[in-house]
Amino acid sequence: MNDTPTLDEQRNQLVDEIVAGRPLPVAVEQAMRTVPRDQFLPGLDPSKAYTDEAVSIKENPGGPLPLSLASVPSIVAMMLAQLDAQPGDRLLEIGAGTGFNAALLAEIVGEDGQVTTMDIDSDVALHARTMLNKTGYEHVTVIERDGLKGVAENAPYDRMIATVGLWDIPSAWWEQLADGGQLVLPFRWRGQTRSVALTRHGETFVSDGMELCGFVPIIGQDGERTAELADGTIRVHYDQDQSVDRDLLTDVFSTSLVELWSEARVGGQEPFDGIWLRATVSDNTVCRLEVTKEALDAGVRRPAIPVRSPALVVGGSVAYLILQREDADPERPWRLGAAGYGPAGSDLARKLVAHIDAWSADREAVPTMTIYTAGAARDGLVEGHVIAKDETVIVLG
Numbered sequence: 482m483n484d485t486p487t488l489d490e491q492r493n494q495l496v497d498e499i500v501a502g503r504p505l506p507v508a509v510e511q512a513m514r515t516v517p518r519d520q521f522l523p524g525l526d527p528s529k530a531y532t533d534e535a536v537s538i539k540e541n542p543g544g545p546l547p548l549s550l551a552s553v554p555s556i557v558a559m560m561l562a563q564l565d566a567q568p569g570d571r572l573l574e575i576g577a578g579t580g581f582n583a584a585l586l587a588e589i590v591g592e593d594g595q596v597t598t599m600d601i602d603s604d605v606a607l608h609a610r611t612m613l614n615k616t617g618y619e620h621v622t623v624i625e626r627d628g629l630k631g632v633a634e635n636a637p638y639d640r641m642i643a644t645v646g647l648w649d650i651p652s653a654w655w656e657q658l659a660d661g662g663q664l665v666l667p668f669r670w671r672g673q674t675r676s677v678a679l680t681r682h683g684e685t686f687v688s689d690g691m692e693l694c695g696f697v698p699i700i701g702q703d704g705e706r707t708a709e710l711a712d713g714t715i716r717v718h719y720d721q722d723q724s725v726d727r728d729l730l731t732d733v734f735s736t737s738l739v740e741l742w743s744e745a746r747v748g749g750q751e752p753f754d755g756i757w758l759r760a761t762v763s764d765n766t767v768c769r770l771e772v773t774k775e776a777l778d779a780g781v782r783r784p785a786i787p788v789r790s791p792a793l794v795v796g797g798s799v800a801y802l803i804l805q806r807e808d809a810d811p812e813r814p815w816r817l818g819a820a821g822y823g824p825a826g827s828d829l830a831r832k833l834v835a836h837i838d839a840w841s842a843d844r845e846a847v848p849t850m851t852i853y854t855a856g857a858a859r860d861g862l863v864e865g866h867v868i869a870k871d872e873t874v875i876v877l878g
Contacts, residue, residue, distance in 0.1 A: 488519055491531040498533065499555045508568075509561045512588035513554070521579040521612045522551060551579045552644060556676075556694055563678040563690060564642050564665045566590055573635070573657065574598040575628040575666075576644035576699070580609035584618045586642075597622040597635045601700055629701050631657045638662060646674055646698040648705055648720075649870040650686070650852060663689075667696040669705065670868060670875065671761045672718045672769025672791070673754075677850060684857070688850040693754050704870060710734065714776035717794060718769040722869055725768065729797040733823045734781050740803065741830040742818035745841035746810055753817060755844060756802065757791035760836040762848045762866050762877045766793040766829075770801045782820040793833055798823030800830040802837075817841075851876045 486494065496513045499505070505513070519530035529536070536551040561582075566572060568591040574583055577600035586596045598621060600606040606625040613621050624632055628643070629651040636657035643666035650666070658664055658681050668677045676694040679686040698705075708717040708727035711734055719725045747753050760767045770792035772784055784790035785802040792801035800821040807816050817837050821830035851863050853874045859867075865878025 488517065488527055488531070491528060492517065492519075495531045495533065495554060496558075499558050502555070503559060503562075505558055505562050506565065508566075508589045509558055509585075512561070512585040513558055515588055516581065516584045517616065518551075518554065518581055520616050521581040521584070523612075551581060552696070557582055557585070559692055560642060560644075560665050560676050560694070561585060561589070563676060563692070564640055564663060566594075566640050569593040570639040571595045571635070571637070572597065573632055573638045573641045574644065575631070575641070576600060577606055577609035577623060578644055580612040580616075580618070580621075580623070582642075582644055583609065583621045583623075584613060584616060587618050587621050595622075595635065596620075597624065597632050597638075599624040599626050599628055599632055601625070601627050627701060628699055629653065633657055640664070641666075643667060643699070644696065646696040648698070648702045649872050652854070652872055655681075655854065667694050669698070670870075671720060671723075671757075671767040672705075672789070673757050673761070675758065679850070679852065684854065686850075686852040691758065691847055691850070693752070711776055711779070711781070714773045714779070715781065716771040717792065717799070718771065719794070720868075720870075723765065723768065723794075725794050726796070730794070730799065730823075733797055733799055734776075736822050736824075736826070738782055739821040739827045739830055740782070740818060741821070741827070741834050742805075742816055743834045743837040743841065745817045745837050746807070746813035747804075747815050747817065748813045749815070751813070753785070753802075753840075755846075756817075756837055756840045759840045759846070759848065760791060760793075760833075761868075764793065764832070764836070765868075766795050768792050768794050770799070784820070785817070791833075793829045795825055795829060796823070798825035798829055800826060800833045802833065848877050851878070 519527035522530050533555050535553045566589045570590045572586050577598040583598040603625050610623040631653040637659040640663045646667045646669050648669045662681050664679045667674050675691040677691050678689040704721050770790050772787045785804045790802045800819045803818050803820045804815045806814050819830035819833035855872050865876040868875045
């Protein structure tokens with residue numbers, strides 16, 4: 482007797498797990514239960530298609546990240562919920578991937594809708610086209626093109642979704658999304674990536690929500706910088722408008738360590754990434770710190786998450802998020818604090834602890850993001866913290 486679940490049963494089990502953690506709109510849940518992810522991943526053990534994990538579909542010989550991924554199914558579902566596509570909508574997807582997401586979109590918008598998906602990589606676009614044809618979604622349009630240019634010939638779109646990380650919003654997208662339309666994109670600022678849902682209101686975008694995510698960055702945007710320290714075993718990732726001088730930081734981790742602790746505690750599965758998000762609403766010194774195993778073995782204080790922790794950088798000093806286990810509170814045993822290095826390390830650590838405390842007082846609060854074109858008059862912006870990018874200006878409040 483064979484007790485192994487069928488692929489249909491495995492697909493439904495995965496969706497059951499996703500829905501248990503985050504209720505989904507009916508249309509999104511139905512699409513996730515309908516489209517066979519395994520058929521978009523030929524060569525992979527079909528059962529592995531129904532684990533909540535990303536799958537590389539094209540490696541990148543020139544860098545650490547793949548050129549293309551089949552995204553984590555729960556993240557796919559979350560972003561589709563943010564997009565809130567409706568039957569009959571005209572959609573543009575930037576980043577075709579395996580074609581699976583485009584098939585989900587086609588299910589949601591139905592026969593009266595239109596889905597266009599695009600990718601800059603010819604192999605990825607061909608794979609998406611082949612898999613969509615194989616699974617009965619021939620009506621989805623697949624275009625090989627630079628995603629930053631969009632697809633003007635099928636515009637205007639009611640909704641647009643990006644499945645690659647964006648540091649800025651290209652001007653072409655403004656022109657191709659209808660007024661009142663929805664844009665969902667993995668947006669990058671101050672070292673973090675959030676799936677931001679935005680609604681276009683004339684010449685502005687206003688956020689409807691933000692969720693933590695991680696995506697391969699789009700080709701063609703270079704607003705992020707990296708300062709390599711300690712023979713490349715420590716890296717500070719920052720935006721081009723920030724004042725980070727690698728030369729001033731060369732010996733910072735050879736200075737004395739200062740540790741300061743907040744009163745905030747978290748449980749083992751309790752997220753604390755909101756500290757990072759909330760800090761960017763008022764603080765221009767926020768960056769991302771990446772500490773490798775080699776640096777940890779050399780004695781550098783372990784960040785809360787070695788590969789990506791929020792850090793404050795000023796001149797030759799740095800402070801970053803740390804944690805330690807304290808068994809006094811079994812439900813929330815991890816206490817949050819800050820490690821500081823350099824001459825202003827103590828001041829920066831105190832500043833970071835203040836950010837932790839502000840987050841802890843209202844852990845569910847999410848800032849609003851308003852985005853303008855780069856040419857917008859500064860006296861016409863909403864009140865808030867301004868971050869300038871190449872093609873846009875964002876205001877957090």
